[in-house]
Amino acid sequence: MLKFFNTLSRQVEEFQPIESGKVRMYICGPTVWNFAHIGNFRTFIFGDVLRRYLKFKGFELTHVMNLTDIDDRIINEAAARNISIDEFTEPFAQYFLEDFDALGNERPEIIPRATHHIAEMIDIISTLLDNGHAYESDGSIYYRITAFPEYGKLSKINFSGNRDGGSERIDTDKYDKEDARDFALWKLVGPDDQPGWDAPFGRGRPGWHIECSAMAMKYLGETFDLHAGGQDLQFPHHENEIAQSEGATGKQFAKYWIHSEFLKIDDVTMSKSKGNFFTFRDLKDQGYSPLAIRYLLLSVPYRKQLNFTFEGLQGAESTTERLRNFRSLVKESSGTGEEKDAVELVMIALKKFETAMDDDMNTAAALAAVHDMVREVNTVIAERSLSNDEKEAVLDAVSQFDAVLGIFGAETSEILDNDIENLIEDRQQARANRDFARSDEIRDLLAEQGIVLEDTKDGVRWKRK
RNA sequence: GGCGGUGUAGCCAAGUGGUAAGGCAGAGGUCUGCAAAACCUUUAUUCAUCGGUUCAAUUCCGAUCACCGCCUCCA
Numbered sequence: 001m002l003k004f005f006n007t008l009s010r011q012v013e014e015f016q017p018i019e020s021g022k023v024r025m026y027i028c029g030p031t032v033w034n035f036a037h038i039g040n041f042r043t044f045i046f047g048d049v050l051r052r053y054l055k056f057k058g059f060e061l062t063h064v065m066n067l068t069d070i071d072d073r074i075i076n077e078a079a080a081r082n083i084s085i086d087e088f089t090e091p092f093a094q095y096f097l098e099d100f101d102a103l104g105n106e107r108p109e110i111i112p113r114a115t116h117h118i119a120e121m122i123d124i125i126s127t128l129l130d131n132g133h134a135y136e137s138d139g140s141i142y143y144r145i146t147a148f149p150e151y152g153k154l155s156k157i158n159f160s161g162n163r164d165g166g167s168e169r170i171d172t173d174k175y176d177k178e179d180a181r182d183f184a185l186w187k188l189v190g191p192d193d194q195p196g197w198d199a200p201f202g203r204g205r206p207g208w209h210i211e212c213s214a215m216a217m218k219y220l221g222e223t224f225d226l227h228a229g230g231q232d233l234q235f236p237h238h239e240n241e242i243a244q245s246e247g248a249t250g251k252q253f254a255k256y257w258i259h260s261e262f263l264k265i266d267d268v269t270m271s272k273s274k275g276n277f278f279t280f281r282d283l284k285d286q287g288y289s290p291l292a293i294r295y296l297l298l299s300v301p302y303r304k305q306l307n308f309t310f311e312g313l314q315g316a317e318s319t320t321e322r323l324r325n326f327r328s329l330v331k332e333s334s335g336t337g338e339e340k341d342a343v344e345l346v347m348i349a350l351k352k353f354e355t356a357m358d359d360d361m362n363t364a365a366a367l368a369a370v371h372d373m374v375r376e377v378n379t380v381i382a383e384r385s386l387s388n389d390e391k392e393a394v395l396d397a398v399s400q401f402d403a404v405l406g407i408f409g410a411e412t413s414e415i416l417d418n419d420i421e422n423l424i425e426d427r428q429q430a431r432a433n434r435d436f437a438r439s440d441e442i443r444d445l446l447a448e449q450g451i452v453l454e455d456t457k458d459g460v461r462w463k464r465k
Numbered sequence: 466g467g468c469g470g471u472g473u474a475g476c477c478a479a480g481u482g483g484u485a486a487g488g489c490a491g492a493g494g495u496c497u498g499c500a501a502a503a504c505c506u507u508u509a510u511u512c513a514u515c516g517g518u519u520c521a522a523u524u525c526c527g528a529u530c531a532c533c534g535c536c537u538c539c540a
Contacts, residue, residue, distance in 0.1 A: 010469095030540075043540035073538075086505030158467060230540025240509085260540070261470085267532065271539055299488080300478070302514090305471070305533065312477045325502065346492060356479090364479050368487035375504090377485095382496090382504045435500055443500080454501050461502080 006255040024220040028229035029065040032092040037277035039263035039270040043230040046260040048105040048303040063108040076362040097278045115209035121214040133247035139188035157237035209240040228255035260302040292316040337385035349373035
């Protein structure tokens with residue numbers, strides 16, 4: 001039975017989709033104003049594992065991840081470069097998707113952009129103005145918090161006790177708002193200012209939160225199953241999305257809210273504003289593999305802060321290497337054995353894996369099941385040949401695990417060019433002649449080209465480093 | 466100031482009222498011409514500290530300490 005911790009109730013709840021067998025899910029994507037760092041990607045990898053696990057459980061999925069391509073930072077940066085916001089955001093949108101793909105994430109069904117949904121935002125704002133949930137002040141439109149008594153139900157923020165001494169940047173009254181908590185839905189801009197869009201309530205640009213309400217409801221309906229994102233979005237972003245959406249429709253917006261925790265580095269949150277971040281590209285340039293980065297980021301359950309260390313990343317590198325070796329070893333095994341006890345091991349591992357993932361996506365426990373199976377099957381292989389049934393069962397389990405986690409890497413069935421084949425052959429000859437100096441020389445030569453050789457009792461194996 | 470979360474071996478970490486998963490790193494061994502891969506053995510009398518409840522607590526309660534976060538742009 002699949003269970004999630006729902007931020008709305010602060011409890012682990014059984015997951016029941018609105019429509020049997022189908023899941024509609026929205027995950028807040030990036031604001032494309034810079035390269036995404038690995039803390040950002042922790043959330044997207046979490047979202048990907050969530051997506052894949054829902055599919056694993058047999059749900060038909062509609063998954064939306066937006067790209068926010070308009071906000072104050074974007075406007076400022078574009079203005080500073082004297083280019084349009086599209087010219088500024090487009091490269092970052094592409095970089096993001098490249099990195100997203102490289103980290104082994106499946107593309108969501110729909111990846112909408114905020115600037116393509118201005119009309120939908122205007123519709124919602126109009127509705128909110130009509131029903132009294134929004135008001136105009138100095139040409140801008142604000143959400144009226146007092147018209148939505150449930151405000152705060154997600155973040156559980158006690159607004160009475162947090163006025164003084166807390167935030168250093170409590171909104172100073174640069175706008176004339178009815179209530180300090182009210183937030184902008186639509187910001188007035190001048191007739192010639194860019195970017196700006198005409199709306200019945202005046203030319204302007206959207207506030208920060210309205211884009212997600214608009215895109216979520218457009219593609220998933222007024223009420224949908226799952227809404228997820230980084231925990232920093234819980235307040236104010238998600239709280240405000242709820243206020244806007246439910247204020248406009250009078251219906252529940254999302255049934256389950258799931259938030260992933262931060263990634264820390266040296267025990268401090270990794271964030272752009274603190275400057276203590278690594279982008280995916282930084283780590284790749286240092287020679288770390290996308291697979292290991294992915295493994296590390298998903299190895300800690302999503303609700304727990306993950307402390308990033310290079311020691312840990314190096315460990316993930318070793319671990320993923322071991323997983324890859326394992327799959328190759330099984331694939332290359334002859335399947336001539338008679339016994340079947342490994343089939344039983346595999347069944348147990350699959351069961352444990354599913355139980356762990358059902359339990360609010362406990363990836364650490366799920367990985368333990370994978371590793372148990374790997375070790376146990378390796379032990380069998382060390383002793384005897386796998387039978388065909390065993391081989392099939394193991395490979396099937398690997399592909400099931402990998403359908404969810406994506407940590408075994410791409411299956412490569414490369415062929416070597418003739419030169420390399422010949423070198424390997426020469427080396428075997430040298431070894432037969434006990435000319436080990438020559439054989440080691442060839443091994444080193446191949447290593448330089450990224451070909452690693454392993455001598456086994458069944459002959460020589462090779463793999464790419 | 467209000468609210469929430471963490472603290473388990475060198476590192477990353479799971480977990481439960483009944484006596485500590487898994488991975489990495491380390492040590493020893495098997496195999497190998499040597500490696501590599503793989504396997505085996507080993508690595509926390511102990512789960513931040515101090516009390517309490519209990520036959521029994523790492524797990525429940527209380528206090529203390531340390532760290533993280535939200536209340537403010539941020540996945």
